[in-house]
Amino acid sequence: MTDPQNVWRRAALALVLAAAAVTAPAQQRVRNGDYIVAIVNQEAVTAAEVEARLQRELQQAARAGGQAPAVDAVRKRVLDELIEERVIVTYARDSGMRVEEPELDRAVQSVAAQNQISADQLRARLRSEGIDYARFRANLRDQIMIERVREREVYQRIRITDGEVDRYLADQKIETQADIELNLAQILVSVPEGGDDTVVAARKARAERALARVRAGEDFATVAREISEDANKERGGVIGLRPAARLPDLFVDAVRDVAAGETKTELVRSGAGFHVIKVLERKETSALRVTQTHARHILVRSSEQVSPEVATRRLSDFRRQIESGQRRFEDIARQYSEDGSAPSGGDLGWFSPGTMVPEFEDAMNKLPIGGVSEPVVSRFGVHLIQVVERRDIAVEARQVRDQARNVLRERKFDDAYSEWAKDLRDRAYIEMREPPI
Secondary structure (H helix, E strand, C coil): CCCCCCCCCCCCHHHHHHCCCCCEECCCCCCCCCCEEEEECCEEEEHHHHHHHHHHHHHHHHHHCCCCCCHHHHHHHHHHHHHHHHHHHHHHHHCCCCCCHHHHHHHHHHHHHHCCCCHHHHHHHHHHCCCCHHHHHHHHHHHHHHHHHHHHHHHHHCCCCHHHHHHHHHHCCCCCCEEEEEEEEEEEEECCCCCCHHHHHHHHHHHHHHHHHHHCCCCHHHHHHHHCCCCCHHHCCEEEEEEHHHCCHHHHHHCCCCCCCCECCCCEECCCEEEEEEEEEEEEEECCEEEEEEEEEEEECCCCCCCHHHHHHHHHHHHHHHHCCCCCHHHHHHHHCCCCCHHHCCEEEEECCCCCCHHHHHHHHCCCCCCECCCEEECCEEEEEEEEEEEEEECCHHHHHHHHHHHHHHHHHHHHHHHHHHHHHHHCCEEECCCCC
């Protein structure tokens, strides 16, 4: 989904329990048997961190089955990931990003909930493993800052052109041609059928005098009542608001560039005579109708700390509880969802096609009203989705184009993120260390 205001409140006890070392300033003494493998700005990456994450990666690969990955290649990738994380978190701190204590408290509660223990039990378990609680909270704070700055900075880098939007809409066969409603007023000076040049010139001169009076500031309706020869003269020449399709093409073309409240600066010639035309009102409407969905979701953020498999099992259990009637969807969302919609029971409100990421929408569109999806994996994490209701509404062409921009922005996100992270890394101070002899 396209929600850059939401950040990943993600961490799991497994990370902290598995790691033999945690993020620490370079000046801090490293434990016996451990050593620094890299300095990133003023942050240290330790061999123990690399080994802990390497083991988690290998364990996940083993659970997934298939050929075992090359350990050296995984170790190199893990080290690169840790360096990148340090680069981003130091950038976030330097840019003034902050995570308030209440938000951090909610993240701790989320970690406890994912491990099916209370916050007090979490603290006790950390203590029993010799893990400093303050450092645990600091790691959570870093995770939140990393994802928040990632969303903020990357979306700012993505540019979508009008041409790209046009091509996307054409590919999707979405028609966005706007219909225009116009309220016009006219002053008609008629020309008799078969009138000679002298008659035509005289009638044109009369129409030009009327136009000159209006352009000089005289009230259009007053001039229309005096001069006009059409059926609307007593109403000041007002034709009334109607779709462009119900007006003469000649009129629609003539006022294409005339703003509401303005009078066309030239006469318009038709078979009936000469017209002075004023645009009283211009409304653009769209003939396009779309199906909007009102949905809720429960989100568990996935990462190295919380694998998609773990999040999927947790959400599958929630789904069984909901479908059996043991618990309500919105109650579980309030307690466990890691999204800004959690306080409102996971309610996402009404949204049009193209608003959410494709994986989310594809699963949602297959659900009946009231239906609950299987766990759905997206780049934001793993979702459980419930459709509350649907409706068909007419939308303006501008809205359709905005939604198309959202889709295209999501498609470009990964490449933009890689480019941004590379730029940050190129500007960072990175010193690689050799193992001690």
